[in-house]
Amino acid sequence: MSEIILQTHDLRKVYGSQAAVDGIDLKVERGAIYGLIGKNGAGKTTTLKMIGGLSAPTSGSFTLFGKSGAELAEVRGRVSCLIEDPGLFGNMTAYENLKAKCLCYGIKGDDYIGKLLELVGLADVGKKKAKHFSLGMRQRLGIALAMVGEPDLLVLDEPINGLDPEGIVEIRDMLTKVSKEKGITILISSHILEELSKVATHYGIMSKGRLVEQLTAEELSEKCSLRIEAVVDRPELASTVLDGLGITNYKVTDKETINIMEHLDEVAHINRELNAAGVLVSKIAVNNESLESFFLSRTAD
Amino acid sequence: MLNMIRMELYRMVRMKSFWVILIIVGVINVITVSLNDVIKNSPELQQAVEAAESEKDNPMANIGMSITMERNEDGSYGFLEIICSAAQGMLCALFIGIFTVIFATADFNSGYIKNYGGAVKHRWQVVFAKGTAVLAYTVMFFVLFIASSCLGVFIGGHKVVMDPAGKIFEVLCIQGLLHVVFGWVIMSLCLIVRNNLISMIVACCISMHVFTALYTLADKGLKKLGWKSAEISNYTVSGRIMRYGLDSSKILCSTLVVAAAFAVVSLALGSLCVTKKDLV
Numbered sequence: 001m002s003e004i005i006l007q008t009h010d011l012r013k014v015y016g017s018q019a020a021v022d023g024i025d026l027k028v029e030r031g032a033i034y035g036l037i038g039k040n041g042a043g044k045t046t047t048l049k050m051i052g053g054l055s056a057p058t059s060g061s062f063t064l065f066g067k068s069g070a071e072l073a074e075v076r077g078r079v080s081c082l083i084e085d086p087g088l089f090g091n092m093t094a095y096e097n098l099k100a101k102c103l104c105y106g107i108k109g110d111d112y113i114g115k116l117l118e119l120v121g122l123a124d125v126g127k128k129k130a131k132h133f134s135l136g137m138r139q140r141l142g143i144a145l146a147m148v149g150e151p152d153l154l155v156l157d158e159p160i161n162g163l164d165p166e167g168i169v170e171i172r173d174m175l176t177k178v179s180k181e182k183g184i185t186i187l188i189s190s191h192i193l194e195e196l197s198k199v200a201t202h203y204g205i206m207s208k209g210r211l212v213e214q215l216t217a218e219e220l221s222e223k224c225s226l227r228i229e230a231v232v233d234r235p236e237l238a239s240t241v242l243d244g245l246g247i248t249n250y251k252v253t254d255k256e257t258i259n260i261m262e263h264l265d266e267v268a269h270i271n272r273e274l275n276a277a278g279v280l281v282s283k284i285a286v287n288n289e290s291l292e293s294f295f296l297s298r299t300a301d
Numbered sequence: 302m303l304n305m306i307r308m309e310l311y312r313m314v315r316m317k318s319f320w321v322i323l324i325i326v327g328v329i330n331v332i333t334v335s336l337n338d339v340i341k342n343s344p345e346l347q348q349a350v351e352a353a354e355s356e357k358d359n360p361m362a363n364i365g366m367s368i369t370m371e372r373n374e375d376g377s378y379g380f381l382e383i384i385c386s387a388a389q390g391m392l393c394a395l396f397i398g399i400f401t402v403i404f405a406t407a408d409f410n411s412g413y414i415k416n417y418g419g420a421v422k423h424r425w426q427v428v429f430a431k432g433t434a435v436l437a438y439t440v441m442f443f444v445l446f447i448a449s450s451c452l453g454v455f456i457g458g459h460k461v462v463m464d465p466a467g468k469i470f471e472v473l474c475i476q477g478l479l480h481v482v483f484g485w486v487i488m489s490l491c492l493i494v495r496n497n498l499i500s501m502i503v504a505c506c507i508s509m510h511v512f513t514a515l516y517t518l519a520d521k522g523l524k525k526l527g528w529k530s531a532e533i534s535n536y537t538v539s540g541r542i543m544r545y546g547l548d549s550s551k552i553l554c555s556t557l558v559v560a561a562a563f564a565v566v567s568l569a570l571g572s573l574c575v576t577k578k579d580l581v
Contacts, residue, residue: 053419055579073422081419083581087412091317097413100315104308104417145416 002029004063005153005185006051011060013046020046022209023060028153028187028202033179035200036189039299043209044189045084045157051187052081052155065152077105080151082159086142090131094122094141097130098148105149120144121170135162143171147178154178156188160195172199193295207299222251224294228260228267231283232274241277245270259287305421305430313434318403323442326396327449334383334453337372377460381472383450384443385546388476391508394483394542397442398504401435401484405491406500409580418580425572428492432568435484443477464547472547475556479542482564483507486538489571507539516540538563 006028013021021043028034036044049055051062053076061068065075088097098113117123120140125133130141139162146154156175160168176199178184190196196203203220205213215223232238235252242250242260247270250260263270264286271284289297313319371386372378387393408414414427421427454461463469491500506512516533523531534540541556549556 049579049581052415054415054581056577076422077420079420081415083415085412087408087415089312089315089407089411089413092312092315096315100308100312100413101416103311104304106304148416149420 005030005065008062012058014058019209024211026204032201033186033199034202035196036204037193038206042206048155048157078152080146081155082142082146083157086138088130093127095126101148116144136167154184154186193291205298212298224289224291226288229287230258231256233280238279302426306433309430309434322400327445330449331453334450335456377462378454379462381464381547389543395508397484398487401487402500405488406497414580424576427575428571432485436481439481475545478560482560483538486567489567492571493574
């Protein structure tokens with residue numbers, strides 16, 4: 001199992017009488033791209049603010065790189081974040097915005113800033129004032145700022161907001177690249193599961209301040225793939241029947257459910273064969289739950 | 302910490318307001334000082350002086366700024382007179398206050414604080430880095446102010462007579478210190494209320510003696526309670542700025558105590574606020 005670099009324990013944030021985050025326990029492994037997904041107001045941004053050190057939890061705690069409590073100060077510098085809108089000095093150029101943060105981190109050298117600008121596709125507009133940037137350009141500069149100092153954990157709150165389709169692809173590729181090449185762990189939030197599904201390796205689904213489900217990309221893919229879902233009383237016998245029918249791509253997911261990923265147009269035949277072998281089939285149907293419907297079912301009021 | 306100070310200094314000199322305020326102050330100072338004779342003899346000013354004289358017996362409080370640069374008998378100006386007239390008139394404090402408000406709140410208003418605020422080891426460092434930048438600005442402001450005043454005197458056809466070096470050092474250091482502390486008080490206010498407008502109004506009100514009425518009211522209350530010589534403004538940084546002039550050596554120690562007290566309290570409160578409050 002990979003090293004856990006972030007773990008929250010019953011993390012809560014209350015504003016007045018309203019709990020924005022209501023006791024979440026999430027785990028992020030090193031090198032993962034952890035997608036935090038939820039509707040607007042689900043508590044994603046508040047959670048990221050607390051992890052990014054911008055906001056203090058009302059109660060609960062979290063461990064970062066094995067440190068917690070007062071020791072967190074030692075590892076704070078290894079976390080970088082882009083929360084909500086990118087924070088930029090409008091009257092300063094992209095280069096100067098980056099230079100200011102580089103100075104704060106003790107990083108010298110124009111080459112470093114040049115490479116960052118290149119990485120986010122702003123090399124040509126480095127001398128342009130940030131106030132003249134489009135929303136997409138601001139977002140890219142925000143990501144470049146978050147990359148200063150090569151953090152071990154990158155916290156990104158809806159980083160693709162405002163980007164054009166081409167920009168979304170570029171940022172997505174860039175995140176995958178930095179995660180793989182530099183081993184940076186990324187915690188990224190979005191309310192669009194479709195977009196997250198193209199980069200994330202792990203997911204946490206939030207609703208009303210709570211973490212309702214955590215799953216890996218494989219588990220999500222399994223849940224949302226086209227398959228025959230059969231609920232049977234004797235899964236072992238059912239497996240023997242399926243083997244006899246030449247079906248190999250299936251999986252017994254729990255005590256009663258079998259997911260069959262092939263022969264999707266032979267539901268009636270499979271049902272008949274199972275019944276003939278003495279397997280009681282209480283439900284059999286093709287499940288084509290999309291990412292969207294999966295998300296909606298988990299976050300329904 | 303040193304890196305953060307570097308960042309604050311970098312962004313300070315990259316701010317438009319930094320240059321705008323310095324240039325405006327410099328130019329206006331050269332013009333007003335060089336035209337001192339003309340202004341002094343202008344009928345409008347004479348009327349204003351007469352009006353002010355007649356108001357002296359009026360129970361209404363006078364607010365606003367009054368800067369008088371007295372000339373020596375031979376027509377020259379004393380170096381300390383140049384410094385003290387503007388400093389005691391709260392002109393320097395006004396501009397330092399205005400810049401401090403703009404500077405101290407810029408990263409909170411723009412959201413830039415989110416880029417580094419969460420990663421700093423100790424948040425109080427944010428306040429101390431800003432405080433260092435305010436100190437640097439105050440020094441630059443004084444240098445520019447003195448230089449532009451001297452230039453104005455020369456343009457006006459007069460001479461600047463140097464005072465004893467020890468006295469110049471003392472007054473410059475004390476007035477500089479008081480102005481830095483004034484900047485820190487305004488900076489901490491900005492970090493506590495996180496509101497440009499309120500902070501700016503307070504900075505201007507202090508510089509324009511608007512709080513005089515409040516101080517007087519408090520003095521009256523304290524006198525009724527038995528403290529017969531109560532004078533609150535004597536224990537404020539702005540009060541000391543107005544009092545500390547050419548012959549103020551006897552209040553040197555008490556002025557240092559007032560400055561130190563305000564510095565410690567304002568920096569501590571600012572640090573506490575930045576540490577305890579969410580950054581965004």
